[in-house]
Amino acid sequence: MSLRRTADGGRIDRTRSVRFHFDGKAYTGLAGDTLASALLANGVTLFGRSFKYHRPRGVISAGYDEPNALVTILRGAVREANLPATMIEIHDGLVAESQNCFPSLEYDIGALNQVAGKLLSAGFYYKTFMGPAIGPLKGTRLWMACEHFIRRAAGLGRAGYEADSTRYDHMNAFCDVLVVGAGPAGLMAALTAAAKDARVILAEIDPVLGGSAKWSADTIDGSDAAEWAARTAEALAGMDNVRILPRTTVWGYYDGNTLAALERVADHKRAPENGEPRHRHWTIRARDVVLATGALERPIVFPGNDRPGVMLASAASRYAGEFGVMPGTRIAVFTNNDSAYQAAHALHEKGGQIDVIVDARTEISDAAAALARQIGAEVLAGHAVVGTKGGRKICGILVGALAPGTAQVAETRRQISVDCLLVSGGWSPVIHLASQAGAAPIWNDALQAFLPPDPAQKWTGAGAMLGHFSTAEALADGQSAGAAAAGGSRSRNPAVPEVEGALIDPTPAPVFEVVSSDKKRGKAFVDFQNDVTADDVRLAHLEGFVSVEHLKRYTTLGMATDQGKTSNVPGLAIMAEARGISIPQAGTTRFRPPFTPVSMGSLAGERYGDLKPDRFTPMHDWHVEHGATMYSAGLWHRPRIYGDPGETVEQAYVREASAVRRSVGIVDVSTLGKIAVQGPDAAVFLDRVYTNMFSTLPVGKARYGLMLREDGLAFDDGTTWRLGENDFLMTTTTANAGKVMQHLEYFLDVVWPDLKVTLTSVSDEWAAMAVAGPRSRDVLEGCVHGTPVDNETLPFMGIVRGEIAGVKVMICRLSFSGERAYEVYCKAGYGRHVWEALVAAGEPFGIVPYGLEALGTLRIEKGHVTGSEIDGRTTARDLHLDWLLSKKKPFIGSMMMDREGLAGDDRLALVGLISLDNRALSGGAHIVKHNDPRDIRDSIGHVTAACYSPALGRYIALALVEGGKVHHNSRAYVSDPLRGRFGPVEIVSHHFFDPEGSRMHG
Amino acid sequence: MLINCPYCGPRDLCEFTYQGDANRTRPAPDSTDLSAWNSYVYERVNTAGDHREYWQHSGGCRSHLVVVRSTLTHEIKSIGMARSETAQTGRQESAGSAPRRQEKRP
């Protein structure tokens, strides 16, 4: 066992050793260790390198506030960077490596940056690399050349490109009381709320509940604090109305008392158990919240304060008390408050040797003095540490007397040999969630700390987060907060247990930075990870970056992975000092989510690997079985072509479209939006939402309709079928199905609630297929029962009901292709059955299934518009749909559609194009009037859709061109520099094929 | 953010679709007052404070709700059904001579 382990105590399991690797070297720790405690126990002091100067850094804290000891965890090729070693529970087989160093942690070439120290001060990057105004390095070139190297030097760990095979989960939870933090205050709050029958969730960052009780020297209710905590946790675990979430960080406080929490379910294991996610993300909607989030100890800023071996006093007592690890053999303490005496005492109890306590205060409380006497430490009151000795590890400290009432050290100096320096600069309550909930923190002069604001949402604070630092206060707070949050029940509160412990003074001396008259003592760090020094803060002041936010942004103070948890207040204090104003005058900062970093996988949850739902039509499997290449259209998957082996896309759709023109084809149109519009006012309603008249539509007939938006631009088109006097079936385009539904609902709810109409989305209720081509009627005649389908019974736009293969169907004679065609609707579940029956009936006629490409080809030949043309910027006139604009009635958009900007002659309007070089045209190509492929300018429009037309034997396209019709029968050029295509076209009418419509009416 | 749908009860933000400013008045359908239409379609009060607005419970009962919500804190002050509020106040569409019902059959 390592020299650094204490003889006994701690919550580690001394009987179970755990083997792990750090930087390729094998180590042994104990079950219950963190990576930090295990490495410390092994005598490791060098954990990482800093961001800018690559200075050697040790571990400074024992928790989530750790700025220095960041490592990368490797699981095979999957990497997880920037994890604080203090938060990693070791397990057999754990592999960790240090970051931001080359070639090794011990010898890092980046440390050369220290030589350029003064040059690399705050604002360095803004003041240089501008490059010359002329010549080869003008513009951004010089900067980008340098940036290439700067980026490689910056950054922390390396993220992997390898996909993560673990799972992430989301949970939603509701509770009466969410207690955040399971220290003495949180435990007591949970216990009280639970006793009052509230549904309680207790969330704790650490694996083991108890907070400071796990390592403090206090006695609670007659036993060790740690024992009381364990007992209480066990009691809570036995209650039905309490859910305990260990290893869970509540990281966000959102609106409506919605809190976000991350549970690290399996990080402490070699691999997640069967079915277990790695992380589980919780969205907790809490009626009330108790924030018992504790406080964080602050370091003091002095030269050399970043040397490995310098550690927060509370962290040291935690390592000794919770993990049985002594951080040093000859220990000094530097403090401005009493709490460090408690820490020193705790270490002493575990066998640590405390040589000296350097206290910035001249007067020390009796309780502290008594503790110092007990542990036999020399107290240097009114002194400060002004420097540290050592290389990659501390070996001594320099101490001097403070000039009275200041933080200045004049001359007297003493060197003391130590291998560990504990520092305490006072405490900052953890008010992040309270601040996130929506208010600015409030400065407390006595405690030299920001306290939480008045609640902007329903939360109550308890314990150290309110600045109540003693265990007794925490317990009392916990009880009252728990009772207040639980409300209601009259049942008695559990008694607040008695606490025995040193009665120390929680107020620190306002010493944040020790200033030495000797400037050669080295850098004094405020933000360890980002290497922001006290001089950087003063430089920011000198250059006018004095507001807190400017300070942060100019120096990067508080922008590191720890988000300034330990550095913000000292940084602010130094700025306030420089400006000659108080800390609250210098400003406060608002805290933003997340409280500590959150894995992106957990936020994605189940959507990792499954981003959005897939929508399949009832005939999907048939399409796939019959060789369809599927096309992703929004969430839908639709057949693009049914390609024969060796066919190109073009060959396939030409074959399919030709079959439709020649004989018959069948296409799946189930994705169309379908809305049942029913009720006595349905026809009136449709007259208002469509530009054309629907009240005049006879029962059993369908009509093509156009909708505008309120602003008068074209919105959507489709056919609506009158199934009964008060019963319409509206169809919409696939893409706009949801939008049209919402649009109609809005008008019924908000504008015309007096209309008696109900709307039901029936898109998923119907399977729909179109049978198109000269032989389509023959196909129907071969399989439809219960109704004739001849021209008399089923004329163009007529509707009949019948049966196909025993399934009830509704058939409407509509045509998108321009051929005689029928849309067959049946219940979605019978879709494939009916489809197969139609295909079988079509076999004698050579029926061909066709996909989106052929569908597009047929509609382009006919000049029908779709979403490519109704693109939210075109009007009915632009698309030559003005014949649908009724003059007999107002409709949505009717008053706005004639505004000057929507009526100009030079608007983009629909035309047809024919390729004159017999080469393909493509959607997205532009159109120009000049014949010079190298002179790319003056586009007059663009191609919206293109195809090879089997009917015309030409490459054709639809296009939107400025002026539209005025260009008919004139020559222009498609200009498509992105695909390297330029060539002549003739602009023609968009009605390429059968403009009279004789084929579909026949 | 939780929205207490009068029909479904309190539901999370993600079930709702924002349908915008509820302070606007739609001119009568046949109104030719272009500036009134312009105000209705394009102009917003954009209140910094309590804002009257429509939300649709699109992932639930699909009702449109009239919500008064602070745009400074997101706190919701009141919630009602758009249907009943419009019916009561008639504020959505100013009176006009729009034909209520048209002949249904040719």
Add this chain to the structure above:
Amino acid sequence: MAEYSALSLIKHAWTGNRDWRPAWRKPDPKPSYDVVIVGGGGHGLATAYYLAKEHGITNVAVVEKGWLGSGNIGRNTTIVRSNYLLRESIRFYEFSLRLWEDLAQDLNYNVMFSQRGVLNLAHSPGQADDFIRRGNAMRHGGADAVWLTPREIARKVPGLDLSRSARFPVVGGLLQPRAGTARHDAVAWGFARAADRRGVDIIENCEVTGFLRDGDRITGVATTRGDIEARKVAVAVAGSTGRVMKLAGIDTLPIESHVLQAFVTEGLKPFVNTVVTFGGGHLYMSQSDKGGLVFGGDIDGYNSYAQRGNLPVVEDVMSEMVALFPGLTRARLLRSWGGVMDMSMDGSPIITTGPLPGMYLNSGWCYGGFKATPASGWCFAWTIAKDEPHAYNAPYTLDRFQRGILIDEKGQGATPRLH
């Protein structure tokens, strides 16, 4: 004030960095100016700079309610591009991009403009055609654009899920090579310092509480630091447009204020060298020089002045990040924040004289204002100096809505949350 250069840095380092001067002065407001610009964000500061530089108008004050650059200039995802569809937009944003290319030298301040390219991924043949239409429009409008095949994308952006089995497989991508990112704060500071050097007064912690007027005419502003008279008052306050214009009695505008969230991960070694956007949803991401992945998605979608968003958007955006880059599940979100966007009714901005005499308005940037900063300032300065718009901003009028001369890039109409 001295020029910044490598040489001056060495000189100052030698003397212990004790002699640096403030980047801009902290003057008290004078009783009157030729021009008062309300709003010390990117656009306001750029306007002041170009008024001084291009028009010789230096008796100018920029008044800022809080600290300089505290609005969207300091909250955006730093993307600079001109990859627009419509002619008016391409002309304006391409002009802006050209100003960006020389901005560091012009301001004597390294704004870290990094032309690392913006890549829009397309996920279906139809979307590819749409993007190619836009790319071709850019080329015909004088901007740069190229089309990349999946193979070329794989080389350019390692780690991207390019498998055919992806929920939205990548079929290609539209790359604007000259687009990129810049250091957002530096843009505010650079413009502030450069404007200050030309004599502009930048007055922080000075909130406008009302407008001084003579009849209809605006003659100055009332502020928390006293009244300031001005021949011309220009308003460039982005998300606060509604609030500020109400002080002038303008109760409605074609603008809604919405909250947009932005995100950054912990610092990582170089992971992605291009700005990447996802066409299967809404996501834009890049990596800062410090190493954090900076990204964002949709606006939250409801009126807000709160600079705080909610969880649904957070989850949407993260799920899109890990869909694009499955290796990022274990990268960690470090910080999120919200900004208030002035969403206009067609998604395009307003840079105009009026709406009252003596007043000028710059607004409606939706969430694309950062890239426009130089051109917005340049055009607004022109408009203020000459009392008429330049050709670049002539389309961006306030009356275009009523007249129906819309510049609607997304074709969504008067639904601000969809722009």
